[in-house]
Amino acid sequence: MFAAEFLVVILAMIIGARWGGIFFGMAGGMGLAVLVYGFGLAPSNPPINVMLIMTAVVLAAATLQTAGGMDVLVRVAERMLKRDPKHIVFFAPLIAWLFTFMAGTGNVLYNLLPVISEVSRETGIRPERPISISVIASQHAVPSSPISAATVAMVAFLAPLGVTYFDILVIIVPATLIGLFIGALSIYKKGLELDQDPEYQKKVAEGLFKDMDAGVAETKMKEASSKAKLSVAIFLISALAVVLIGTFPELRPHVTNAAGKSMTVGMTQMIEIVMLISAGLMVMFCSADPGKITSSSVFKAGMMGVVTIFGLAWMSDTWIANNLPMIKSEVAEIVGSRPYLFAIAMFIVSALTHSQGATVGAMVPLGIALGIDGHTLVAMYPAVCGYFIIPSTGVLLAGVAFDNTGTTKIGKWVVNxxxxxxxxxATFASVVAGFAIRYIFF
Incomplete structure (x- = not known):
């Protein structure tokens, strides 16, 4: 029965990948129904804490976007890119990582991709190189960001194991940066130079870039308002507050509950409080229209992640809870001696779900059940960035679309x-670096 139940979990993920998006959560619910009705498993509690903490973070990020804060970040990034165009293969991914790290979402990359493409072309550098590694950098910045939905879910799962926000950042930030540098090196000379690329030269001969070279197609963004800049300040201060509160437990208030027992407010509640305050302040002082927040792209994408966590995490946790003795006796010893196997499993699940948050929700509870050390799970965390394998998500397709030279491509066999x-x-190097940092410092 163990194998059959596990097959149901895997099939639910595969079926979810067939339609993608919010359907992952629905597929998880269907799989849960099969486990309950077909195999008689008792459903576990749904991951309410993780869902609420993700909702609070998504709300704050969506409010930042509505207030114009995302545009401020993009404008600053554009200026940074144009300062040193010759080294764009290294600077573009660094900037993509940095601004995704600050925003907690990869949505900022959509506005950066056309800039990366044009700066590369004007400098004579094949745009495929900086575009491809920048897209990967943005994906890796999500687990690095203290305010991404995936990371707050990670904190919620690992806090009982004594893993703090600071621990996660100490491991994951340098690990992903090392991985991205090695990833940039791997494609530094990839493909033909533009002056030798026949496809690009054909477009030049047809005059497709004359308007751009003459500046006709150049667009200028309006100067950011003071309120938009204030929204960025509020959001970043909130992010810093979350990190500090997570690192120093004494900053959390001590309260007395209804039973008269003294207690310290939990980290999950503190994140929710800080993020809700952040969103509220941006509405009050930065002219963020509450009616537009729920229609923003950040809110829609974030809530899709919440629903995905709801279905997939609930299904997988139900399977884990009902098979815990079997999992510990049959699997724990193998994974304990070969933790990289679990990292590979996380990578595969992320490729199926196309979501770091969903992968965290589905796999981290399993890792905990297997007895994997919390800091070791953090070292594996970059493995949740495997959804580049099947280029069907928005940012991967956007990278192809914004490269008007045609160098960024999806091959005949899709995965090439x-x-x-x-x-x-980058993912392999990040995980290896994560393990190294984990064993050196923890």
Whole structure:
């Protein structure tokens, strides 16, 4: 029965991948129904804490976008890119990582991709190189960000094991940066130079870039308002507050509950409080329209992640809870001696779910059940960035669309695309670096 139940969990993920998006959560619910009705498993409690903490963070990020804060970040990033165009293969992913790290979402990359493409072309550098590694960098910045939905879910799961926000950042930030540098090196000379690329030269001969070179197609963004800048300040201060509160437990208030027992407010509640305050302040002082928040792209994408966590995490946790003795006796010893196997499993699940948050929700409870050390799970955390394998998500397709030179491609066999090499190299290097940092410092 153990194997059959596990097959149901895997099939639910595969079926979810067939339709994608919010359907992952629905597929998880269907799989849960099969486990309950078909195999008689008792459903576990749904991951309410994780869902609420993700909702609070998504709300704050969506409010930042509505207030114009995302545009401020993009404008600053554009200026940074144009300062040193010759080294764009290294600076573009660093900037993509940095601004995704600050925003907690990869949505900022959509506005950066056309800038990366044009700066590369004007400098004579094949745009495929900086675009591909920048997309991967944005994916890796999500687990690095203290305010991404995936990381707050990670904190919620690992806090009982004594893993703090600071622990996660100490491991994951340098690990992903090391991985991205190695990933950039792997594609530094990939493909033909533009002056030797026949496809690009054909477009030049047809005059497709004359308007751009003459500046006709150049667009200028309006100067950011003071309120938009204030929204960025509020959001970043909130992010810093979350990190500090997570690192120093004494900053959390001591309260007395209804039973008269003294207690310290939990980290999950503190994150929710800080993020709700952040969103509220941006509405009050930065002219963020509450009616537009729920229609923003950040809110829609974030809530899709919440629903995905709801279905997938509930299904997988139900399977884990009902098979815990079997899992510990049959699997724990193998994974304990070969933790990289669990990292590979996380990578595969992320490729199926196309979501770091969903992968965390589905796999981290299993890792905990297997007895994997909390800091070791953090070292594996970059493995949740495997959804570049199948280039069907928005940012991967946007990278292809914004490269008007045609160098960023999806190949005939789908998986032979521009992101595959930097994606594999950066993810592998990040996990290896994560393990090294974990064993050196923890």
């Amino acid at each position: 695309h521009s992101y595959i090499i930097p994606g594999f190299v």
